[in-house]
Amino acid sequence: MDRKVAIFAVAASIVLVAGVGALVWRASSPSDxxxxxxxxxxxxxxxxxxxxxxxxxxxxxxxxxxxxxxxxxxxxxxxxxxxxxxxxxxxxxxxxxxxxxxxxxxxxxxxxxxxxxxxxxx
Ligand SMILES: [Cu+2]
CATH class of the missing domain: 2.60.40.420 (Cupredoxins -  blue copper proteins)
Structure with missing residues:
Protein backbone atom coordinates (compact mmCIF):
# COMPACT_ATOMS: atom_id res chain seq x y z
CA MET A 1 0.00 0.00 0.00
CA ASP A 2 1.18 3.54 -0.76
CA ARG A 3 2.50 5.22 2.39
CA LYS A 4 0.14 8.23 2.12
CA VAL A 5 -2.83 5.92 1.64
CA ALA A 6 -1.76 3.89 4.67
CA ILE A 7 -1.49 7.03 6.84
CA PHE A 8 -4.89 8.20 5.61
CA ALA A 9 -6.40 4.79 6.38
CA VAL A 10 -5.02 4.86 9.94
CA ALA A 11 -6.28 8.44 10.50
CA ALA A 12 -9.71 7.58 9.09
CA SER A 13 -9.91 4.53 11.36
CA ILE A 14 -9.11 6.63 14.44
CA VAL A 15 -11.80 9.17 13.54
CA LEU A 16 -14.31 6.38 12.93
CA VAL A 17 -13.58 4.64 16.25
CA ALA A 18 -13.79 7.93 18.16
CA GLY A 19 -17.06 8.81 16.43
CA VAL A 20 -18.64 5.43 17.10
CA GLY A 21 -17.45 5.61 20.72
CA ALA A 22 -19.09 9.00 21.19
CA LEU A 23 -22.32 7.77 19.58
CA VAL A 24 -22.43 4.70 21.82
CA TRP A 25 -21.89 6.91 24.88
CA ARG A 26 -24.69 9.26 23.78
CA ALA A 27 -27.07 6.40 22.98
CA SER A 28 -26.53 4.86 26.43
CA SER A 29 -27.33 8.15 28.14
CA PRO A 30 -30.78 9.60 28.78
CA SER A 31 -30.15 12.94 27.00
CA ASP A 32 -27.78 15.89 27.04
CU1 LIG B 1 -13.82 13.02 43.54
Whole structure:
Protein backbone atom coordinates (compact mmCIF):
# COMPACT_ATOMS: atom_id res chain seq x y z
CA MET A 1 0.00 0.00 0.00
CA ASP A 2 1.18 3.54 -0.76
CA ARG A 3 2.50 5.22 2.39
CA LYS A 4 0.14 8.23 2.12
CA VAL A 5 -2.83 5.92 1.64
CA ALA A 6 -1.76 3.89 4.67
CA ILE A 7 -1.49 7.03 6.84
CA PHE A 8 -4.89 8.20 5.61
CA ALA A 9 -6.40 4.79 6.38
CA VAL A 10 -5.02 4.86 9.94
CA ALA A 11 -6.28 8.44 10.50
CA ALA A 12 -9.71 7.58 9.09
CA SER A 13 -9.91 4.53 11.36
CA ILE A 14 -9.11 6.63 14.44
CA VAL A 15 -11.80 9.17 13.54
CA LEU A 16 -14.31 6.38 12.93
CA VAL A 17 -13.58 4.64 16.25
CA ALA A 18 -13.79 7.93 18.16
CA GLY A 19 -17.06 8.81 16.43
CA VAL A 20 -18.64 5.43 17.10
CA GLY A 21 -17.45 5.61 20.72
CA ALA A 22 -19.09 9.00 21.19
CA LEU A 23 -22.32 7.77 19.58
CA VAL A 24 -22.43 4.70 21.82
CA TRP A 25 -21.89 6.91 24.88
CA ARG A 26 -24.69 9.26 23.78
CA ALA A 27 -27.07 6.40 22.98
CA SER A 28 -26.53 4.86 26.43
CA SER A 29 -27.33 8.15 28.14
CA PRO A 30 -30.78 9.60 28.78
CA SER A 31 -30.15 12.94 27.00
CA ASP A 32 -27.78 15.89 27.04
CA UNK A 33 -29.95 17.74 29.53
CA UNK A 34 -30.03 14.91 32.05
CA UNK A 35 -26.38 14.08 32.06
CA UNK A 36 -23.57 15.20 34.36
CA UNK A 37 -19.95 14.46 33.50
CA UNK A 38 -17.37 14.08 36.25
CA UNK A 39 -14.14 15.31 34.65
CA UNK A 40 -10.97 16.97 35.90
CA UNK A 41 -12.19 16.82 39.51
CA UNK A 42 -15.40 18.69 38.75
CA UNK A 43 -19.07 18.03 38.05
CA UNK A 44 -20.19 19.43 34.71
CA UNK A 45 -22.58 21.17 34.63
CA UNK A 46 -22.17 22.24 38.26
CA UNK A 47 -25.80 23.33 38.38
CA UNK A 48 -28.46 21.35 36.54
CA UNK A 49 -32.17 22.22 36.49
CA UNK A 50 -34.59 19.40 35.73
CA UNK A 51 -38.28 18.63 36.13
CA UNK A 52 -39.50 16.31 38.88
CA UNK A 53 -39.47 12.72 37.70
CA UNK A 54 -36.29 13.15 35.66
CA UNK A 55 -33.47 10.64 35.88
CA UNK A 56 -29.99 12.10 35.99
CA UNK A 57 -26.98 10.09 34.90
CA UNK A 58 -23.46 10.84 36.11
CA UNK A 59 -20.45 9.46 34.24
CA UNK A 60 -16.95 9.50 35.70
CA UNK A 61 -14.58 10.45 32.87
CA UNK A 62 -11.60 10.67 35.22
CA UNK A 63 -9.19 7.84 35.95
CA UNK A 64 -9.56 8.73 39.63
CA UNK A 65 -12.43 7.38 41.74
CA UNK A 66 -15.24 9.81 42.58
CA UNK A 67 -18.61 9.62 44.30
CA UNK A 68 -21.95 11.38 43.91
CA UNK A 69 -23.01 12.03 47.52
CA UNK A 70 -25.88 14.11 48.86
CA UNK A 71 -25.84 15.18 52.50
CA UNK A 72 -23.29 14.22 55.12
CA UNK A 73 -23.89 10.52 55.39
CA UNK A 74 -23.82 9.37 51.82
CA UNK A 75 -27.59 9.38 51.53
CA UNK A 76 -29.59 10.18 48.43
CA UNK A 77 -32.49 12.67 48.82
CA UNK A 78 -35.22 11.05 50.90
CA UNK A 79 -33.21 7.86 51.35
CA UNK A 80 -31.12 6.35 54.14
CA UNK A 81 -27.38 6.47 54.76
CA UNK A 82 -25.14 4.70 52.30
CA UNK A 83 -27.46 5.12 49.31
CA UNK A 84 -25.06 7.35 47.40
CA UNK A 85 -23.17 6.24 44.28
CA UNK A 86 -20.31 4.61 46.16
CA UNK A 87 -16.85 4.87 44.62
CA UNK A 88 -17.12 5.20 40.84
CA UNK A 89 -14.20 4.07 38.69
CA UNK A 90 -13.26 5.33 35.23
CA UNK A 91 -16.37 5.54 32.97
CA UNK A 92 -18.64 4.18 35.71
CA UNK A 93 -22.15 5.60 35.65
CA UNK A 94 -24.68 6.32 38.38
CA UNK A 95 -28.32 7.24 37.87
CA UNK A 96 -30.91 8.69 40.21
CA UNK A 97 -34.50 9.82 39.65
CA UNK A 98 -35.52 13.03 41.41
CA UNK A 99 -39.19 13.00 42.35
CA UNK A 100 -39.49 15.91 44.81
CA UNK A 101 -38.98 19.55 43.76
CA UNK A 102 -36.14 21.28 45.61
CA UNK A 103 -32.48 22.21 45.46
CA UNK A 104 -30.13 19.33 46.12
CA UNK A 105 -26.48 20.09 46.84
CA UNK A 106 -24.04 17.24 46.41
CA UNK A 107 -20.34 16.55 46.52
CA UNK A 108 -17.66 13.93 46.03
CA UNK A 109 -16.71 12.12 49.24
CA UNK A 110 -12.94 11.85 48.69
CA UNK A 111 -12.79 15.38 47.23
CA UNK A 112 -15.12 17.61 49.29
CA UNK A 113 -14.21 20.65 47.18
CA UNK A 114 -16.05 18.99 44.29
CA UNK A 115 -19.54 20.39 44.79
CA UNK A 116 -22.55 20.83 42.52
CA UNK A 117 -26.33 21.02 42.69
CA UNK A 118 -29.44 19.64 41.06
CA UNK A 119 -32.46 21.96 41.01
CA UNK A 120 -35.74 20.07 40.65
CA UNK A 121 -38.80 22.03 39.50
CA UNK A 122 -42.48 20.99 39.49
CU1 LIG B 1 -13.82 13.02 43.54
Missing amino acids: DERVAIANYAFSPSSLTIRAGTTVQWTNMDHVGHTVSFGEHGAMPGMGAGTDSGMMGHMATFTYTFTEPGTYEYHCDPHPYMTARIVVTE
